[in-house]
Amino acid sequence: xxxxxxxxxxxxxxxxxxxxxxxxxxxxxxxxxxxxxxxxxxxxxxxxxxxxxxxxxxxxxxxxxxxxxxxxxxxxxxxxxxxxxxxxxxxxxxxxxxxxxxxxxxxxxxxxxxxxxxxxxxxxxxxxxxxxxxxxxxxxxxxxxxxxxxxxxxxxxxxxxxxxxxxxxxxxxxxxxxxxxxxxxxxxxxxxxxxxxxxxxxxxxxxxxxxxxxxxxxxxxxxxxxxxxxxxxxxxxxxxxxxxxxxxxxxxxxxxxxxxxxxxxxxxxxxxxxxxxxxxxxxxxxxxxxxxxxxxxxxxxxxxxxxxxxxxxxxxxxxxxxxxxxxxxxxxxxxxxxxxxxxxxxxxxxxxxxxxxxxxxxxxxxxxxxxxxxxxxxxxx
Numbered sequence: 527x528x529x530x531x532x533x534x535x536x537x538x539x540x541x542x543x544x545x546x547x548x549x550x551x552x553x554x555x556x557x558x559x560x561x562x563x564x565x566x567x568x569x570x571x572x573x574x575x576x577x578x579x580x581x582x583x584x585x586x587x588x589x590x591x592x593x594x595x596x597x598x599x600x601x602x603x604x605x606x607x608x609x610x611x612x613x614x615x616x617x618x619x620x621x622x623x624x625x626x627x628x629x630x631x632x633x634x635x636x637x638x639x640x641x642x643x644x645x646x647x648x649x650x651x652x653x654x655x656x657x658x659x660x661x662x663x664x665x666x667x668x669x670x671x672x673x674x675x676x677x678x679x680x681x682x683x684x685x686x687x688x689x690x691x692x693x694x695x696x697x698x699x700x701x702x703x704x705x706x707x708x709x710x711x712x713x714x715x716x717x718x719x720x721x722x723x724x725x726x727x728x729x730x731x732x733x734x735x736x737x738x739x740x741x742x743x744x745x746x747x748x749x750x751x752x753x754x755x756x757x758x759x760x761x762x763x764x765x766x767x768x769x770x771x772x773x774x775x776x777x778x779x780x781x782x783x784x785x786x787x788x789x790x791x792x793x794x795x796x797x798x799x800x801x802x803x804x805x806x807x808x809x810x811x812x813x814x815x816x817x818x819x820x821x822x823x824x825x826x827x828x829x830x831x832x833x834x835x836x837x838x839x840x841x842x843x844x845x846x847x848x849x850x851x852x853x854x855x856x857x858x859x860x861x862x863x864x865x866x867x868x869x870x871x872x873x874x875x876x877x878x879x880x881x882x883x884x885x886x887x888x889x890x891x892x893x894x895x896x897x898x899x900x901x902x903x904x905x906x907x
Contacts, residue, residue, distance in 0.1 A: 527562050529558075529562075530559065533558040533561075534558050537551035540554050541553070553609065553613055556613040556616075560616040563617065567623045567627060570627040571583065571627070575704070575706075576710075586623050586626045587623075589626060590619045590620070590626075591619070593618055593619045594615055596615075597611075597615025597618050598611070598615045601615055650793055653795045653799045656799045656803070657798040660802035663806040663809070664836075667809055668825040668829065669681055669684070672684055676822070680821065683764060684765055684822040686759065687762060687769055687772075690744060690769050691773055691775070691776055694736065694737060694773045694776040697736050698733070698776055698779055698780040709722060709790075710791070719850045722787060723850055726781075726852055726853075726857070727857065730861075731900075733780050734777075734860055734863070735894065737777050738864060738868070738871075738889075741769070741868065742871055742886040742889070748763070749763075768826030771823070772829050775830040775832070778830065778833035778834045778836070778837045779837070785837065785840040785843075785844045786840070788840065788844035788847055788848040792847050792848055798840075801836050801840055805832040805833065805835050806832070808835040809831070813825055856900050859904070863893055863897070864893075874886065
């Protein structure tokens, strides 16, 4: 709330700095209200995750999205409010979440301030601010670099295909929502490290299946019109080669999320700041080196390499500070299966016909069978 008040007071200056003009400062003020409400909602949402109250969590999120969508339609189509209506709809959506979360808030609310708890929370959480900013940098730095090195037309092609990576990102995000409260709760169990090891094995197997499914069939999905429209305009199809790289980047981000147990449980969260900065540096360097030579494919490689660097760095930290004996044989064999499937897909080419679709489906079935054999029959270390 305090930060939102400060933003409101500085709204004309912020609007001018963003290039939207001081006359649009009201949009900054409305945005700060949305930010304040969403920030308040974070705590009860975290409580629901920690208590595994998934249906309550999903119901509130879903209703908030519906209110936001309906609010946008009403504002733009019926009340003709223009841009401001979109932001006001965001306020109503956030207020809806807050009202629906009031029962969860009332369960634990108390008028007291614990200095020691606040000190521990601040020490634990402040590194997430620079780490979060660096993480955002990994996702956005490629666009201005592409614009500078190639031009806006290439940025448009890149961005149109880059958004397909959201499907893999959704899988990783869903895992993350359940994973953090889960490993915090299970950290005191006797065999918790063995459990965490098993989870990485299953995550790799399942995430590999999602990754391969998207790589195999996304060209089919993109190339098939629905109600006369394509998922991506045909004029942008020249950038489809970056899709596997972006999906692979988010797959490595899933490994990064798995290894998050080390800084959280050891309370050494400051390492996340350095690791995400390292990932941002890897992204910048890879873009500068590759984009002038191989175009937007270089930006795709930058996403993959930056997340791989982050995952590898956090894995090294984990093994030094919170060592876990993972099922390396199973993980390596899963990686071999994924690489073999990718090679098979590459050999099939980019043509779309029924025989190729059946061949890809057969390859996925073989991957699943291979994973069953690996997980079920390969002994633990």
